[in-house]
Amino acid sequence: MKLNLNIQPLSTWLNTGKEPLVIAGPCSAETEDQLVATAHLLAKTGKVSALRAGIWKPRTRPGEFEGIGSIGLEWLKRAKEETGLPTAIEVATGKHVEEALKSGVDILWVGARSTVNPFTVQEIADALQGVDVPVMVKNPVNPDLSLWIGALERINRAGITKLAAIHRGFSSFGNTTFRNEPMWDLAISLKTHAPELPIINDPSHITGNRDLIGYVAQKAFDLDMQGVMIESHIDPAVAWTDAKQQVTPAALADIIDNITLRKPDVKSAEVSDKLAELRAKIDKIDDLVIQKVAERMNIAEQIGQYKKDNDITILQVNRWEEILQKRIPYANALKLSAEFTEKLLELVHAESIRRQAEILNAGQEQPAEKLSHV
Incomplete structure (x- = not known):
């Protein structure tokens, strides 16, 4: 806005x-x-x-x-x-x-x-x-x-x-x-x-x-x-x-x-074309990232339904620790910082928990709340 x-x-x-x-x-x-x-x-x-x-x-x-x-x-x-x-x-x-x-x-x-x-x-x-x-x-x-x-x-x-x-x-x-x-x-x-x-x-x-x-x-x-x-x-x-x-x-x-001042606008047609090419690649990757996150959420909802059918709690602390232990070293190898990776995983995991909570509590009126990294 x-x-x-x-x-x-x-x-x-x-x-x-x-x-x-x-x-x-x-x-x-x-x-x-x-x-x-x-x-x-x-x-x-x-x-x-x-x-x-x-x-x-x-x-x-x-x-x-x-x-x-x-x-x-x-x-x-x-x-x-x-x-x-x-x-x-x-x-x-x-x-x-x-x-x-x-x-x-x-x-x-x-x-x-x-x-x-x-x-x-x-x-x-x-x-x-x-x-x-x-x-x-x-x-x-x-x-x-x-x-x-x-x-x-x-x-x-x-x-x-x-x-x-x-x-x-x-x-x-x-x-x-x-x-x-x-x-x-x-x-x-x-x-x-x-x-x-x-x-x-x-x-x-x-x-x-x-x-x-x-x-x-x-x-x-x-x-x-x-x-x-x-x-x-x-x-x-x-x-x-x-x-x-x-x-x-x-x-x-x-x-x-010692300050280097850089220009916010692009005047060279060659530079502009190169930026457009690289940004097009980013757009394609962003689309894939969103697609994969959506696929992950669909699986999380299936897990939520399974937990509901078998009376299993939403939060599995050991599972969250396992995710961090596996993904952060992998991300580091790909030159992604641990801080960024953990924040990204927290957001994805929190959304998964929210969706599972909706499934387990379907039909019940729930207060609005924010889920932290669980």
């Missing part, structure tokens, strides 16, 4: 002539000297489109540094005057919006902790009524596409047409490579719902590790995202917040220099 968003192209409100689009600056504005000096170094690289800085910082636990506050807006104004860089900050309340606009901030963004709360988003949207300012909306902390879309819609309905999304990854339980799992499929799904919506990637918050920023940024551009927001500090080692994910302006320039 396509979203009905009334938005302007990114080039109409952040057209700096620089490619790729880079929004950069310190996680937190700490002191006036720190912010202004960082801004000058970023501007000197010639690669930064806008200067970002955290003025109000919503922290996970009380007692942590929660931003310098309104005084930082004056520092940001000075940095803008001296470098010519447009400025961008996060706002979390209606009052933040009012103060930011009064101080001449060029771009606002709604943070992940705010996006997760429709009441907060609506308060921000109400404060934006009648204002012509670019607004970017980060994905919510948890992987909920509807919340992300809802926040974008609320801001858009307030009359904001200079709108973009920021993909900063999602919280997940346990230790992983990333601070926030990218879950690229959710960002892709958002793009499918709103093809005209610009999406900016935030590799700093996804990785939590400066060494991985270039890798994630490259993947974001490969997925046709329109830009990146990267945290940069004049001396990351002494940063007051998120030191591990910030880079120096010089390191930022190196990251951008």
Whole structure:
């Protein structure tokens, strides 16, 4: 389902002539000297489109540094005057919006902790009524596409047409490579719902590790995202917040220099014909995959009928373990990852269980439910 968003192209409100689009600056504005000096170094690289800085910082636990506050807006104004860089900050309340606009901030963004709360988003949207300012909306902390879309819609309905999304990854339980799992499929799904919506990637918050920023940024551009927001500090080692994910302006320039930009459209007839040929092959294979899955489901229904006739339970845990033990090594040999294979098998197996449950409980009214990997 396509979203009905009334938005302007990114080039109409952040057209700096620089490619790729880079929004950069310190996680937190700490002191006036720190912010202004960082801004000058970023501007000197010639690669930064806008200067970002955290003025109000919503922290996970009380007692942590929660931003310098309104005084930082004056520092940001000075940095803008001296470098010519447009400025961008996060706002979390209606009052933040009012103060930011009064101080001449060029771009606002709604943070992940705010996006997760429709009441907060609506308060921000109400404060934006009648204002012509670019607004970017980060994905919510948890992987909920509807919340992300809802926040974008609320801001858009307030009359904001200079709108973009920021993909900063999602919280997940346990230790992983990333601070926030990218879950690229959710960002892709958002793009499918709103093809005209610009999406900016935030590799700093996804990785939590400066060494991985270039890798994630490259993947974001490969997925046709329109830009990146990267945290940069004049001396990351002494940063007051998120030191591990910030880079120096010089390191930022190196990251951008090593980005390969690829075109989303195909202009060469020869390349277009080759892609069409390969996609035709994929279409044929997809048809076969669907056909084979349908055949498998027919057999699963026969098994369901047999279980019903012989009073056998639907779930056979040993059988599920047997499937995984046999199929994952086979898939690995065919260069398919274990994670992908297990997810695919879970989907197929869950559908088999659902169909068998319908057969065993035919004639009985059943509540709607989702079956997990059984």
